[in-house]
Amino acid sequence: MKLFIDSANxxxxxxxxxxxxxxxxxTNPTLMAKEGKDVNQTxxxxxxxxxxPISGEVISTDADGMVEEGKKIAxxxxxxxxxxxxxxxxxxxxxxxxxxxIKTNVTLVFSLSQALxxxxxxxxFISPFVGRLDDIGxxxxxxxxxxxxxxxxxxxxxxxxxxSIRHAEHIQASIKAGAHIATVPYAVLKKxxxxxxxxxxxxxxxNDYKKVYGA
Numbered sequence: 001m002k003l004f005i006d007s008a009n010x011x012x013x014x015x016x017x018x019x020x021x022x023x024x025x026x027t028n029p030t031l032m033a034k035e036g037k038d039v040n041q042t043x044x045x046x047x048x049x050x051x052x053p054i055s056g057e058v059i060s061t062d063a064d065g066m067v068e069e070g071k072k073i074a075x076x077x078x079x080x081x082x083x084x085x086x087x088x089x090x091x092x093x094x095x096x097x098x099x100x101x102i103k104t105n106v107t108l109v110f111s112l113s114q115a116l117x118x119x120x121x122x123x124x125f126i127s128p129f130v131g132r133l134d135d136i137g138x139x140x141x142x143x144x145x146x147x148x149x150x151x152x153x154x155x156x157x158x159x160x161x162x163x164s165i166r167h168a169e170h171i172q173a174s175i176k177a178g179a180h181i182a183t184v185p186y187a188v189l190k191k192x193x194x195x196x197x198x199x200x201x202x203x204x205x206x207n208d209y210k211k212v213y214g215a
Contacts, residue, residue, distance in 0.1 A: 001175050004052075004161065004183035008032045010045055012186040017050050024052035026105070026127070026161065026183040028083065029059055040076060047077035053125070055105045057083035058093075066093035074102045081105045081124065086114050091121045098122030105161065115147045119156040127183070130174065131164035140164070141173040148178035168192045 002023035005016050008031040016022050025046050032039050039056070047054045054077065058069040066089060070082035074097075082097055083105045084090040094104045098121065105125040106118035110133060118126045128147060130140030147160055162174035162182040168191055174182045184192070 001179060002052075002181045003189075004181055005189060006031070006163065006165070006183040006185050008035045008042055008046075009186065010035075010042065010049070013046055014049060016186065016189055021189075022050055022052065024054060024181070024183075025050050026055040026083070026163070028057050028107070043073070043080065044076050047079045050079075052079060053081045053103070053105075054079045055081045055083040055107075055125075057107065058085075061087075061089060063089040063092040063096070066090065067096045070097045070102055070104070071100070083107050083127075084123075086110075086118060091117050094118065094121040094123050098124075107163070109147075110143070112143065112146045112150065115143075116150065119151065119154075119158045123158050125161050125181070126158050127161040127163040129164035130162055130170055131166040133164075134166070141170075141177050144174060144177035144179050 003021055004024040004026055005013055005022055006026045007013055008027045013025060043056045056073045058066045060066045060069050066084055073080050073082050081103045084094050086106050086108045094106055097104050103124040105127055106123040107127040109115050109118060109126055109128045115126050128143050133140035133143060144160060144162055151158060159180040162179035165171060165182055165184045165188055167188060171182050171184060171192060
């Protein structure tokens with residue numbers, strides 16, 4: 001499974017990319033608004049830094065507008081992916097962009113039927129929101145499993161991006177559920193490095209070494 005970072009913060013993305021763990025980046029209008037910088041310039045900066053799919057989201061709500069925005073996003077950089085919301089207009093735009101050879105990421109997916117529509121329209125990636133489903137008492141990881149089952153059974157080419165990751169357990173569960181990718185916020189990625197037994201074990205190793213060899 002591949003790891004993406006869900007962020008528009010260039011410094012955070014660079015920090016994680018320098019560790020050699022990133023295969024791509026997802027952004028959205030909320031993340032872009034947090035940074036308050038020029039959207040297109042930020043996307044190009046990210047795409048120049050991370051060698052992998054970079055999702056930039058449309059803000060139009062009609063299909064024609066999404067397609068026109070999508071064309072512009074795709075031209076920003078060879079690694080750009082057009083992120084499109086799971087709506088009727090979004091599916092129409094996904095189909096049109098797919099026919100133009102432009103890669104898409106259908107986002108805000110919350111059901112298997114929505115995933116089927118996105119796959120049928122030719123979405124390159126599908127982003128089910130695990131955390132938000134958990135928030136309303138629905139099993140988000142079970143949806144990942146169902147979508148993976150559908151893709152494998154019917155031979156769709158779409159890849160699953162497990163999104164709305166809230167904690168390291170979501171990453172682990174996404175691996176077991178068969179997600180192709182997990183897109184993870186910076187803070188959750190930082191926590192994923194940590195385990196108390198790792199910290200305790202390292203302290204013990206260093207203390208034992210110092211007892212014999214000194215500092």
